[in-house]
Amino acid sequence: MSNDARTAAPTDQPTSLPHFAATAADLPEVISGVVPDPRTAPTVRWGILGAGNIAGSFAEAVRDHTRARVxxxxxxxxxxxxxxATEHGIHTTHADYTELVEDPQVxxxxxATPHSHHRDHALLAIAAGKHVLVEKAFTRNEAEAREILDAARAAGVFVMEAMWTRFLPHVxxxxxxxxRGEIGQIVNVTADHGQFFPFDPEHRxxxxxxxxxxxxxxxxxxxxxxxxxLGAPSSVTAVGALTETGVDGQLGITLGYGRAMATLSTTxxxxxxxxxxxxGTAGRIEVExxxxxxxxxRVVRHDGAEWRYEGFRGEGKQYQAAEVARCVEAGLxxxxxMTWQDTLDVMRTMDEVRRQTGVVYPGE
Ligand SMILES: NC(=O)C1=CN([C@@H]2O[C@H](COP(=O)(O)OP(=O)(O)OC[C@H]3O[C@@H](n4cnc5c(N)ncnc54)[C@H](OP(=O)(O)O)[C@@H]3O)[C@@H](O)[C@H]2O)C=CC1
Ligand SMILES: O=C1CO[C@H](CO)[C@@H](O)[C@@H]1O
Structure with a gap:
């Protein structure tokens, strides 16, 4: 990240914090210009690799909320x-991934394939000289992530992990x-992500x-x-329970940052x-x-001030699509x-979580 947030970590922060008026009225000024309308991004020509579930949402986000085209x-x-193609108004189809990446229109x-295949599919696209947006998780592990990024560096193409959250207006x-220092020095981050998937050994x-x-x-x-x-942690501690198939069914993860920590869970x-x-030392942000x-x-401050940032709900993948288009046009x-180092740091943390909980994928 998160240069802002890194400076908000206890070890990096001055002991006397700047004080800002905590009113919602100040907020538009804080965020103005930070998240431009995705429709103002340049046009790029997208090719989708893998016609699955999320590929459909992405195609709709591009079609309905950007000037770019799949x-x-x-x-x-x-x-x-x-x-x-019929469902999403796409004019060219390929029954082969190599044909897709070699398509000169793209x-x-x-x-948008399963995690196990991200490395091979990203490398295929890079070998064809294409820029690439790779669904999260970027790869199975940090070593695979490095292979992609080394290839992208050598080819001079743009690559980004599709961690779309980072580009959303509320973030x-x-x-x-x-x-602005409104919650003081950050001491704790919590987040959970759990969804119910009935056991099915065939499901990805x-x-x-x-x-x-x-x-x-x-x-x-x-x-x-x-x-x-908070940036990359200095320590990672995980507890996990595995599924009948040997992958992680649920996990509790604590990330250490000196005095600050993150307590996370997933199931x-x-x-x-x-x-x-x-x-933080002056208040907290509760993300709904x-x-x-x-x-x-909602922002709840220790001095009694409280206010709410009213965001929208709905499709948000257009923001990451717009980021890609802007970066590609700028020659980045x-x-x-969402830097390459950010992706490597996240993969390293997840490697350590898997090491501690005994999750190994075949052929890794
Ligand atoms: N950003 C978000 O909100 C979301 C992101 N995701 C991410 O997107 C990726 C794909 O997830 P999702 O769309 O749900 O998955 P799906 O199973 O719905 O789609 C994956 C597609 O990958 C292709 N594929 C290639 N090789 C294989 C293989 N060996 N087995 C199965 N499929 C294969 C298939 O496309 P075809 O047969 O057409 O070649 C398949 O339809 C994952 O990385 C996931 O984490 C998923 C959901 C939401
Ligand atoms: O990113 C995601 C968000 O939720 C989906 C389920 O609805 C997940 O499977 C997915 O990978």
Whole structure:
């Protein structure tokens, strides 16, 4: 991150904090210009690799909320590619991922396959000279992430992890609140992400060979949120319970930052509140569920002041799509808001969580 938030960590903060008036009326000034309308972003031509669930949401977000276009979709299956293209108004289909990445109409490839395949599919796109947006979790582990980033560096193409939360308006707003010192020095971050998935050994979330489990799919949001607010931790402690298939069913994770800490949880076995909080020496921010999607938050200060940031709810992936378009037009290879180092740090934390809880994917 999170340069703002890093300076908010106890070890980096001055002992006397600046004091700001805590009124909601100040907020528009804090966030103005931080999150531009995605419709003002340049146009790019997207190619979608993998015609699954999230690929459909992404195609709609691009179509309905940006000036960019999804020009092609690639699937392992021709019928699925054609059905997807018809549903989302895409004019070119490829029944082969290599054909998709080599399509000269495509500027940026969006990799929307299971975690187990992100490395190979991102490398395929980079080898074809394409910019790439890779769904979260970026890869199965840090070593695979490095392979992608080394290849991108050598090819001079843009690559970003699709951690869409970082680009949402309420996250920009709460970063503004932190940067103004309104909650003081941060001492604690909490976040949970739990969704109920009935046991099905064939489902990608329960399948070890697809790098299933709670952590890479759901837990990556709390982990990335803590990294965004506090940076990379100095210690990682995890407790986990595994599924019948040997992936993580649920986890409790504590990240240490000297005096500050983050307490995080994730589960495949229940719909949890999916809320987050950031507590400081002068107050706290309570982010409503679903914290990682467009939402609202409340600021509660120790001096009695309280106010609410009223966000919208609904689709939010256009913000990350717009970030990619802006970065590509600017000739950047990484986003300043979701840097390669940010991705490596998150992957390293998750590697350590898996090491402590005994989760290993086949062929890693
Ligand atoms: N940002 C967000 O809100 C969300 C992000 N995600 C992320 O998106 C990615 C995909 O998740 P989701 O869309 O739910 O998954 P789906 O299973 O719905 O789709 C994945 C697609 O990947 C392709 N694929 C390629 N190889 C395989 C394989 N061996 N097994 C299965 N599918 C394969 C398939 O497309 P085809 O057959 O067409 O080639 C499949 O449809 C994950 O990284 C996940 O974490 C998921 C949901 C929400
Ligand atoms: O990012 C995500 C958000 O929620 C989905 C379920 O609805 C997850 O499976 C997914 O990976």
């Amino acid at each position: 020009v092609a979709v690639g699937s392992r299956d021709r019928v699925r590619a054609e059905r997807f 500027d940026v490839v969006y990799v 920009a707003a709460l970063r503004g609140v932190i940067a 979330l329960y399948a070890p060979d697809l790098a299933g489990g709670a952590l890479l799919d759901l837990g990556v949001y709390p982990v990335s949120f803590a990294h965004d607010v 495949l076995w229940s719909q949890t509140p999916n809320v987050a909080s950031i507590s 569920g679903t914290f990682y999607a467009p939402t609202s938050f 290879t990484e986003s300043p808001r």
